[in-house]
Amino acid sequence: MRRYWLLFAQAVTICLALYMVIAAVRPDLLRGPVRTVELGTGARPAALIQSPGLPPSGSYREAADRAMPAVVNILTSKALPPNHPLLNDPFFRRYFGERNPQAENASLGSGVIVSPDGYILTNYHVVEAADQIEVVLPDGRRAIGKVVGTDPETDLAVLRIDLKNLPVMMLGHPEQAKVGDVVLAIGNPFGVGQTVTMGIISAVGRTNLRINEFEDFIQTDAAINFGNSGGALVDTRGNLLGINSAIFSQTGGSVGIGFAIPVSTARSVLESIILKGYVERGWVGVESQDITPELAESFGLPRDKGAIIAGVVRNGPADRAGIKPGDILLAVNGQPVPDTTVMLNLIAKLPPGRKAKMTVLRSNREATLDVSVGKRPRAR
Missing domain, CATH: 2.40.10.10 (Trypsin-like serine proteases)
Structure with a gap:
């Protein structure tokens, strides 16, 4: 019995050694017959594998x-x-x-x-x-x-437009958008046809660009070019975040700095235009200037940032409420005023015909005044 066991062990060892030698020298001898399919006029190896058709990873x-x-x-x-x-x-x-x-x-x-x-x-x-x-x-x-x-x-x-069965884009939530979020810009650049470009949100709340009177832009590096104006900036779910409006460029083409008007602003404008035919905004009749460290040092102001009242319209809402040139505007209805752009936006959102509380700093003393909000004159 022991003799047969030794013969079996030797045979297995020899077979394994032969298999390893063949696998190293002629591995093709160990493969099975190649299956072929008819492609055109001749037979070729069936090496092509069809994918299940799922979208690639990271696709939008x-x-x-x-x-x-x-x-x-x-x-x-x-x-x-x-x-x-x-x-x-x-x-x-x-x-x-x-x-x-x-x-x-x-x-x-x-x-x-x-x-x-x-x-x-x-x-x-x-x-x-x-x-x-x-x-x-x-x-x-x-x-x-x-x-x-x-x-x-x-x-x-x-x-x-007067058409039936129109596709409609759902409105997103730009207030929830953060720097780094992926966005898509859709439009018709240079008239080549509808085009989608991808990027991220580079910044939110961009102001002081001197593009529009009221600014609160979403900045993106998604390519926006001539013809994209008025197109959509959407999130990764296809919801509208903003209306593509402008780019910063020295050549006329995209250099990765584009600006979109948030849909929150666009929605309020849309609703006001549909209801009244125009946009109604608040107005109190003041001119302001940003406080800078240099300005604060020159005039001995107690603050080195904020908005200082530079002028008051005679018999305007602010004048009647007691606001005077030189006052520093601290808050509008409890919302802080860090600069003139924010001040302008806060006042514009006030409903005309109602009263608003405006907190000012005068001679190092704070005072809260009730201002009857007027209607902002329409832009010509």
Whole structure:
């Protein structure tokens, strides 16, 4: 019995040694027959493996698919002034060529459908002074766009089209957006067609850019170019965060610094325009200036930042309430005022016809005054 066991062990050892030698020298001898499939005229190895069709990791196709149908192209045209009568003279045209007196100046932009009733948000500068507006949907439908109202101070405009079964983009929550969040910019850059670019939120609450009168921009590095104005800035769920409005560029193209108007601002403008035809804002009749360390040192001010009242409109709401030049505005209805931009935004949000409490610092003493809020004159 022991003899048979030794023979079996030796046989197994020899087989393993042969297998290792063949695997190292001729591994192809150990493979099974190659299965082939008919591809065209000849047979090739069936080495191609079909994926299950799932989206790749990190893809935002679902957000893009949800948002893109509601982003439209806006084509505007403006008739140029008529040519000089001399240009219509046959003798002149014979030697200097034809001149078309009906020539038009055309431009393009983008917009976002935000209501099944056909309301579209876009930039004011996209439709400013346009004689005709045509809206082109991604599905190929076209419609004439009518201007419902504009707000030059935020560079927003509301259009309306008369079409059925419109795709609508859901509004997001820009107040929850943080620096580093991934966003998508959707529009029609340079007229090449609807395009989606990706980036992150670079900053929120950008002000003092001297672009609009009221500023609270979302800054992003998602590529925004000519033609993207009025398009959508969306989150990774396809919800609208802002209306793409402007870029900082020395070349005219994207350099990674773009700005979008938060949808919270756009929504208030939209609702006001739909209800009243214009945007109504609060006004108290003051002119202010940012306090700087240099200004504080020169005038002996007790604070080196904030907003100082530089002028008061005679018989205006602030004048009647007792606010005087040189007062430092500390708060509006309990909300602190760190600079003139915040002060302007806080006052603009006050409902006209009601009273607001404004806290000022005068001669190192605080005082709270009741101001009857007036209506801000409309921008021309």
